[in-house]
Amino acid sequence: MLLTVIRREILGHLLSLRFGLMAxxxxxxxxxxxxxFAGERSTLAVTQYNENVRQAREEIESLCEQGLxxxxxKGPGELYRRPGTLVFCVSGGDGAMPSRIDATSHSSxxxxxxxxxxxxxxxxxxxxxxxxxxxxxxxxxxxxxxxWSFAIGVALSLMALLLTYDAISxxxxxxxxxxxxxxxxxxxxxxxxxxxxALFTVAGPLLLGVVVSLLILLAGGSVDLAGDDWVRLAxxxxxxxxxxxxxxxxxxxxxxxxxxxxxxLLGLLLLWVLxxxxxxxxxxxxxxxxxxxxxxxxxxxxxxxxVDGFIEHAKQALFTRLSPSQAPDDEQVLRDxxxxxxxxxxxxxxxxxxTADRQLQRVSFARTxxxxxxxxxxxxxxxxxxxxxxxxxxxxxxxxxxxRDQFHAFLQGQDRADPDSPHHYFVREGVSARPVDPRIVPxxxxxxxxxxxxxxxxxxxVVLVVLAVLLFLAAYLSFLRCDLAES
Amino acid sequence: MLLTIIRKExxxxxxxxxxxxxxxxxxxxxxxxxxxxxxxxEKRAADHRAVVTGLDEKLDELEVFSDLACNTQxxxxxxxxxxxxxxQGVEGRLADHFQVxxxxxxxxxxxxxxxxxxTRVFSQYDVVTLxxxxxxxxxLLFAYDAVSGExxxxxxxxxxxxxxxxxxxxxxxxxxGLLGLAPPLVVSFLVAVLIMESSPLLSLGxxxxxxxxxxxxxxxxxxxxxxxxxxxxxxxxxxxSTSLLWAALVWMVFVVIYPAAxxxxxxxxxPMQPLASVGAAVEELRAxxxxxxxxxxxxxxxxxxxxxxxxxxxxxxxxxxxxxKATPQMDDDGVIKAETLEAMxxxxxxxxxxxxxxxxxxxxxxxxxQAYLEDNVLAQERLAWRLLRLxxxxxxxxxxxxxxxxxxxxxxxxxxxxxxxxxxxxxxLEEENAFGSDRWFYSPGGPVEAHSLPRFxxxxxxxxxxxxxxxxxxxxxxxxxxxxxxxxxxxxGRQPVT
Numbered sequence: 007m008l009l010t011v012i013r014r015e016i017l018g019h020l021l022s023l024r025f026g027l028m029a030x031x032x033x034x035x036x037x038x039x040x041x042x043f044a045g046e047r048s049t050l051a052v053t054q055y056n057e058n059v060r061q062a063r064e065e066i067e068s069l070c071e072q073g074l075x076x077x078x079x080k081g082p083g084e085l086y087r088r089p090g091t092l093v094f095c096v097s098g099g100d101g102a103m104p105s106r107i108d109a110t111s112h113s114s115x116x117x118x119x120x121x122x123x124x125x126x127x128x129x130x131x132x133x134x135x136x137x138x139x140x141x142x143x144x145x146x147x148x149x150x151x152x153x154w155s156f157a158i159g160v161a162l163s164l165m166a167l168l169l170t171y172d173a174i175s176x177x178x179x180x181x182x183x184x185x186x187x188x189x190x191x192x193x194x195x196x197x198x199x200x201x202x203x204a205l206f207t208v209a210g211p212l213l214l215g216v217v218v219s220l221l222i223l224l225a226g227g228s229v230d231l232a233g234d235d236w237v238r239l240a241x242x243x244x245x246x247x248x249x250x251x252x253x254x255x256x257x258x259x260x261x262x263x264x265x266x267x268x269x270x271l272l273g274l275l276l277l278w279v280l281x282x283x284x285x286x287x288x289x290x291x292x293x294x295x296x297x298x299x300x301x302x303x304x305x306x307x308x309x310x311x312x313v314d315g316f317i318e319h320a321k322q323a324l325f326t327r328l329s330p331s332q333a334p335d336d337e338q339v340l341r342d343x344x345x346x347x348x349x350x351x352x353x354x355x356x357x358x359x360x361t362a363d364r365q366l367q368r369v370s371f372a373r374t375x376x377x378x379x380x381x382x383x384x385x386x387x388x389x390x391x392x393x394x395x396x397x398x399x400x401x402x403x404x405x406x407x408x409x410r411d412q413f414h415a416f417l418q419g420q421d422r423a424d425p426d427s428p429h430h431y432f433v434r435e436g437v438s439a440r441p442v443d444p445r446i447v448p449x450x451x452x453x454x455x456x457x458x459x460x461x462x463x464x465x466x467x468v469v470l471v472v473l474a475v476l477l478f479l480a481a482y483l484s485f486l487r488c489d490l491a492e493s
Numbered sequence: 494m495l496l497t498i499i500r501k502e503x504x505x506x507x508x509x510x511x512x513x514x515x516x517x518x519x520x521x522x523x524x525x526x527x528x529x530x531x532x533x534x535e536k537r538a539a540d541h542r543a544v545v546t547g548l549d550e551k552l553d554e555l556e557v558f559s560d561l562a563c564n565t566q567x568x569x570x571x572x573x574x575x576x577x578x579x580x581q582g583v584e585g586r587l588a589d590h591f592q593v594x595x596x597x598x599x600x601x602x603x604x605x606x607x608x609x610x611x612t613r614v615f616s617q618y619d620v621v622t623l624x625x626x627x628x629x630x631x632x633l634l635f636a637y638d639a640v641s642g643e644x645x646x647x648x649x650x651x652x653x654x655x656x657x658x659x660x661x662x663x664x665x666x667x668x669x670g671l672l673g674l675a676p677p678l679v680v681s682f683l684v685a686v687l688i689m690e691s692s693p694l695l696s697l698g699x700x701x702x703x704x705x706x707x708x709x710x711x712x713x714x715x716x717x718x719x720x721x722x723x724x725x726x727x728x729x730x731x732x733x734s735t736s737l738l739w740a741a742l743v744w745m746v747f748v749v750i751y752p753a754a755x756x757x758x759x760x761x762x763x764p765m766q767p768l769a770s771v772g773a774a775v776e777e778l779r780a781x782x783x784x785x786x787x788x789x790x791x792x793x794x795x796x797x798x799x800x801x802x803x804x805x806x807x808x809x810x811x812x813x814x815x816x817x818k819a820t821p822q823m824d825d826d827g828v829i830k831a832e833t834l835e836a837m838x839x840x841x842x843x844x845x846x847x848x849x850x851x852x853x854x855x856x857x858x859x860x861x862x863q864a865y866l867e868d869n870v871l872a873q874e875r876l877a878w879r880l881l882r883l884x885x886x887x888x889x890x891x892x893x894x895x896x897x898x899x900x901x902x903x904x905x906x907x908x909x910x911x912x913x914x915x916x917x918x919x920x921x922l923e924e925e926n927a928f929g930s931d932r933w934f935y936s937p938g939g940p941v942e943a944h945s946l947p948r949f950x951x952x953x954x955x956x957x958x959x960x961x962x963x964x965x966x967x968x969x970x971x972x973x974x975x976x977x978x979x980x981x982x983x984x985x986g987r988q989p990v991t
Contacts (some may be wrong), residue, residue: 290615
C-alpha cells in the first residue's frame with residue numbers, strides 16, 4: 007500500500023512543472039560547479055602548497071647540517087595548511103583562511119661596546135599569519151562559493167518545499183484527500199508515503215547532480231580523490247539528504263496546518279529566505295561585530311612592548327656581565343641567558359596564542375549564532391566532514407601547537423644525547439653543535455583525519471537529524487488532527 | 494476608478510501577514526546593520542582624525558628634509574564615507590591611508606592587503622543589500638497573483654465589468670503595490686539615518702542628503718522592476734500557485750544565485766596571479782638603482798657618500814627610502830673641520846643626484862605594480878561588474894555604491910589625487926632645492942621650515958558628475974520597467990477573462 011502511495015506521488019512530482027524547473031536549476035548549478043572547480047585556481051593552490059612544503063623541508067635539512075644549535079635557534083620554519091581537496095563539495099572559505107603559521111625566528115639583535123659584543127636571535131614561536139594560499143582580490147565583495155553546499159543548501163531545499171507545500175492542503179482543496187482516505191490506507195502511511203516520495207524525488211536531482219559534477223571534475227583531471235575522500239563524499243551526500251528532509255518535513259507540517267496551499271507556500275518561502283540568506287548573513291555579521299578581537303594594531307603593540315622589555319632586560323641584567331660567546335664555559339652566564347630567553351619565549355607564546363584563540367572564539371561565536379538557520383548547521387557539518395574551511399583551520403592550529411611541543415621535545419632529547427653540550431636549551435652556545443640527521447627530525451604535515459572531522463561534525467549532524475525527525479512527527483500529529491474536508 | 498483600485502490594493506497588501514512580517518524583518522535587520530555600519534564609520538573617522546592632527550606635531554620636529562623619506566612621511570588619507578552604511582562598496586576593504594614621499598608612490602599594492610580573513614567568510618551586509626534582498630521578495634509577493642489570483646477566485650470578471658480598462662487595472666495594481674512598498678522602504682531609510690545621526694562623529698551634509706535621495710530613488714526603481722515582473726508573471730501564468738513558483742524562481746536566480754555565481758566564476762576562471770613575477774622585477778629595479786648610485790660614487794672617486802662625518806641613517810620598511818642625519822666633526826673651538834666641509838659639499842651634490850633618481854625609480858616601480866594591479870585586481874573587478882549588470886540586483890549594488898561614493902571608481906580617483914599630490918610635493922622640494930642643500934642631511938639645530946609643504950586635501954565628486962555617471966543605468970532600469978509593464982498590458986489585453 008505504501009508503495010502504491012509512493013509510486014503515485016513520485017509520478018505526480020516528476021510530471022510537475024516545479025520539479026522540472028528546479029531539477030534543471032540544480033543540475034545547471036552542479037554542472038557549473040564541476041566546470042568552475044576544474045579551473046586553474048584549484049590546481050594552483052595545490053601546486054603552491056607542495057612547493058612550499060618542499061622548500062620548508064630543504065630549509066630544515068640545511069639547518070641540520072649546520073648543527074642542532076642552529077636548528078634550535080632558527081626553529082622548524084613555516085608550517086603550511088594543506089588546501090582542502092573537497093572544496094568543490096563545501097568550501098567554507100577555504101581559500102580565505104590563513105595558509106601558514108610561521109615558526110621561524112626572524113629577528114636578530116646585537117649589542118656591541120668596547121669590551122662586549124654579542125648577537126642573538128629572538129626565540130621562534132608560532133606566529134599566526136593572515137596570508138591566504140593564493141592572492142585574493144580585496145576589492146571584490148565576499149560571496150558565496152558555488153560549491154555543492156550552495157546548490158543543495160539554496161536550490162534543493164526550495165525544491166523540497168515546493169514538492170511538499172500542498173501535499174495535504176492541495177488535496178484537501180481539490181477534494182481528493184477524502185478519496186484517498188477512503189482507501190484502506192491509514193493516515194500515517196499516507197503521510198509517510200508522501201514524505202518518502204518527496205525525498206526520493208529530491209534525491210534524484212541530488213544524486214544526478216553529484217555524479218555530473220564529479221564526472222566533470224575527474225575528467226578535468228585537476229581533482230585527485232583518495233579512498234578517504236570517497237567516504238567523506240558519501241557522508242556528505244547522506245547529510246545532504248537529512249538536510250533536505252528537514253525542509254520536506256517542514257513543508258508537510260505547514261501543508262497540514264493551513265487551509266490554502268498558497269498561504270502555506272508564502273510562509274514557507276519566508277522561512278526559506280531566512281534560513282538560506284538572512285540568518286546566516288545577518289547573524290554572522292552581528293556575531294563578528296559583538297565579539298571584537300584584540301585589534302591587530304593592539305596585538306602588534308603588545309608584541310613590540312614584550313620585545314622591547316626583553317631587550318631592555320637583556321641590556322640591564324645580562325650585558326653588564328659576559329657574553330655567552332666570550333665565555334662559553336661560564337655556566338652562570340649560559341644559565342641566565344637560557345632562563346631569560348625561555349621566559350621571553352613563554353610570554354610571547356602566551357600572547358600570540360591568546361590572540362589567535364580570541365580570533366577563533368570570535369568566529370565560533372558568530373557561527374553559533376548563525377546555527378539558528380538549518381542551512382548554516384548543514385554547511386558547518388558538511389565542512390567538518392569534508393575537512394575544509396574553518397573546521398580545518400582550527401584543527402591546523404592545534405596540530406601546529408602539538409608539533410611545536412614535539413619539536414621542542416626532539417631538540418631537547420637530541421641535546422641530552424650529546425655529552426659535550428652544556429645543556430642550556432635555546433642559547434646557541436648552550437646547545438649541542440653536532441649536525442643532526444635530517445631523517446629523524448619530525449616534519450610537519452597537516453592532516454585532518456575523517457575521525458576528527460566526524461567528531462567536529464557530530465553536533466551539527468545530531469541537530470539536523472533531530473530537527474528532521476521532530477518536523478516529521480509534528481507533521482504527523484497535525485495531520486492526525488486535521489479535517490479532511492474543505493470547510 | 495484608478496484611485497479606487499489603488500486604494501483597494503494598498504489596503505489589501507498592508508493588512509496581509511506577509512507584509513507585516515516582511516516589514517518587521519526588514520526594519521529590524523536594517524537597524525542592526527545600520528548600527529554596525531555606524532560603529533565601523535566611527536572607528537574609521539577617529540583614525541582619520543588622529544592621522545590628520547598627528548602630522549602637525551611631527552612636522553614641528555622635522556630636523557632634516559630627508560626625514561620626509563622615511564621617519565616622518567607625509568600622507569594622503571581618504572576621508573571615510575558616512576554613506577558606506579548604506580552601500581559599503583570597497584570602503585574599509587582597501588587601504589585608506591597612504592604614505593607619500595618622493596621615493597614612495599601612493600596606491601599600488603599597499604592598498605591591496607586583504608583584511609581579516611575570517612570576516613570574509615560571512616557575507617557583508619549593508620542597508621542597500623538588505624533592501625535588495627528582502628523588499629524585492631516582498632515586491633514579487635505583492636504582485637505575483639495580481640491577475641492570476643483574481644482569475645482563480647473569479648473576481649477578475651467582476652472587476653473588469655466596471656468602467657476601468659485593463660491597462661488601468663494593471664496600473665492601479667502596480668501603483669497600489671508601489672505604495673505598499675513605500676512604508677517599509679521609507680521607514681528603513683529613516684531608521685538607518687536616525688541611527689547614523691545619533692552618532693556624535695557622523696554628520697550628514699547637503700551633499701550626503703542629495704546622495705541619499707539618489708540611493709532612495711534607485712532602490713525604488715529596482716523594487717518597481719520586481720513589482721512589474723511580478724505583474725507580468727501573474728498575467729503569463731494561469732494559476733496563482735504557478736505564478737508564485739515562477740516568482741520564487743526569478744527571485745532566487747537574479748538576487749541570490751546569479752550574483753554569487755558571477756563573483757565566484759570570475760575569481761575561479763580569471764584567478765589573481767601570484768606576485769612572485771612582479772617581486773623579481775621590483776628587486777631587479779632596486780639592484781639597478783644601487784648600481785647607478787655606485788657608478789656615480791666611483792666616477793667621483795669615492796667609496797661612500799659620507800666620508801669625513803658621522804651620523805645616523807634609517808631605511809624605510811620596503812627599502813626604497815632613506816633618512817640620514819649627519820654629525821659633522823668639529824675641532825676644539827666648535828668649528829666644523831675643513832675636510833668635513835669639503836665632504837659635505839660632496840654630499841650635497843650626491844643627494845642632488847641620488848634623490849631625484851630615487852623618485853624616478855619609485856615611479857618605475859609603481860608602473861610595474863600598477864600593471865599587475867590592472868591585469869589582476871582591476872580587470873577582475875571590472876569583469877565582475879560588467880557581468881553583474883545583467884541582474885537588477887547587480888545594477889542596484891553598482892549604482893548605490895557609486896551614489897554612496899564608495900565604489901572602486903571613487904577609490905581610484907582618490908589614489909590618482911594622492912599620486913598628483915606626490916608630484917606637487919616633489920615639485921615643492923625641488924623649488925626649495927631641498928635635495929641639494931645641507932638641510933637634506935644636516936641640522937645645525939632647530940627644525941626645518943616644513944609647514945609650507947603642500948598638504949593633501951581630497952576633492953570629492955560633484956553631484957552633477959555622479960548623476961552623469963549613473964544616468965545610463967538609471968535609464969536602463971527605467972526602460973526595463975517600462976518594457977515589462979507594456980508587455981504585461983499587451984499580454985493581458987489579449988487574454989480571455991476566465
